[in-house]
Amino acid sequence: MKLTLAEELILLILDDDTGKIVTESLIGINYALAGSILMDLALRSKIDTDLENLIVVDPTPTGVDSLDEFLDKINSSEETDSTSHWVSLFSFYGPDIQKNALDMLVDRGILKQEEKKVLWVFGTRRYPVIDHKEEQEVKHRIIHLLLSEDIPTPHDVVLMCLVDTCNLLPNFLSYKEIEHHRTRIDQIKHLDLIGQEVSKSISILRADLAALLLQH
Amino acid sequence: MNMGQSKENNTLVLTPEGKLDSNSAHGFETSVLKSIDNGENSIIIDFSKVYYMSSAGLRTLLVIAKKMKEANGKISIYNVSGEVSKVIYISRFDKIINVFSSKSEALENVD
Numbered sequence: 001m002k003l004t005l006a007e008e009l010i011l012l013i014l015d016d017d018t019g020k021i022v023t024e025s026l027i028g029i030n031y032a033l034a035g036s037i038l039m040d041l042a043l044r045s046k047i048d049t050d051l052e053n054l055i056v057v058d059p060t061p062t063g064v065d066s067l068d069e070f071l072d073k074i075n076s077s078e079e080t081d082s083t084s085h086w087v088s089l090f091s092f093y094g095p096d097i098q099k100n101a102l103d104m105l106v107d108r109g110i111l112k113q114e115e116k117k118v119l120w121v122f123g124t125r126r127y128p129v130i131d132h133k134e135e136q137e138v139k140h141r142i143i144h145l146l147l148s149e150d151i152p153t154p155h156d157v158v159l160m161c162l163v164d165t166c167n168l169l170p171n172f173l174s175y176k177e178i179e180h181h182r183t184r185i186d187q188i189k190h191l192d193l194i195g196q197e198v199s200k201s202i203s204i205l206r207a208d209l210a211a212l213l214l215q216h
Numbered sequence: 217m218n219m220g221q222s223k224e225n226n227t228l229v230l231t232p233e234g235k236l237d238s239n240s241a242h243g244f245e246t247s248v249l250k251s252i253d254n255g256e257n258s259i260i261i262d263f264s265k266v267y268y269m270s271s272a273g274l275r276t277l278l279v280i281a282k283k284m285k286e287a288n289g290k291i292s293i294y295n296v297s298g299e300v301s302k303v304i305y306i307s308r309f310d311k312i313i314n315v316f317s318s319k320s321e322a323l324e325n326v327d
Contacts, residue, residue, distance in 0.1 A: 154278055190306075
């Protein structure tokens with residue numbers, strides 16, 4: 001079974017050396033994880049969206065528990081809501097989505113779970129990568145997407161949305177290269193309506209945080 | 217979704233009708249991809265009778281445009297209006313697939 005978007009995203013935000021989540025990606029990560037669920041459901045033709053609404057088009061399970069849980073939530077809603085509503089709501093489940101993705105990657109043998117004690121008291125968990133193949137493949141796809149003039153696949157469009165909104169591109173490219181390809185990055189990101197809502201949500205969050213910091 | 221088709225010189229002219237959404241997108245995509253596989257390398261799509269497009273419709277256009285580019289062919293759409301036009305431009309799909317305001321412009325572009 002191919003990786004879910006949440007799994008691909010988690011692979012990219014894990015530090016290869018420490019097996020921990022890279023902290024610079026944390027702002028907006030919950031929105032990105034929420035977006036990854038919706039994007040995956042859309043790619044699997046379970047939901048559809050337009051400029052105003054998000055609807056369930058096929059309520060039958062995907063077979064992936066971490067996706068079906070959220071498909072059920074949307075399907076159970078008595079009202080039709082916007083994409084931004086679901087991005088916002090599912091962002092509260094971000095830690096659970098993250099944990100499920102980590103567990104799935106451990107089950108697949110791509111990561112291993114290690115418990116460490118810090119100062120012999122505080123427990124920490126880390127997830128060193130033991131099979132780099134999937135991670136490398138995802139990174140190569142993103143780099144190829146940026147450096148070529150190819151039209152992306154729908155899957156690669158949403159992956160690019162997630163990568164850029166979590167500020168992960170500096171892990172693959174220099175800042176100079178990112179600026180050089182900024183027009184292409186933005187063009188690709190706009191191709192997905194859910195991706196646009198995730199980007200907007202994170203921009204609002206960052207603006208709110210900046211305003212908060214300025215007050216103090 | 218009903219789809220009319222005709223030929224003008226070497227260009228396949230497609231006229232889908234109705235909504236391009238999750239219900240119709242797969243059939244539309246299959247039909248156009250089949251045309252490309254059958255050697256059509258010049259296609260224009262008349263959107264005058266398409267009154268709604270969802271993100272499923274956008275993904276279909278992306279897949280079709282990608283396939284046509286890989287086949288070294290040309291594809292464009294024309295007579296886009298209303299909500300469909302809004303979706304196309306908000307998602308910057310006009311950078312992926314050429315959008316024209318008339319059939320004659322679309323035909324000129326693919327010839």
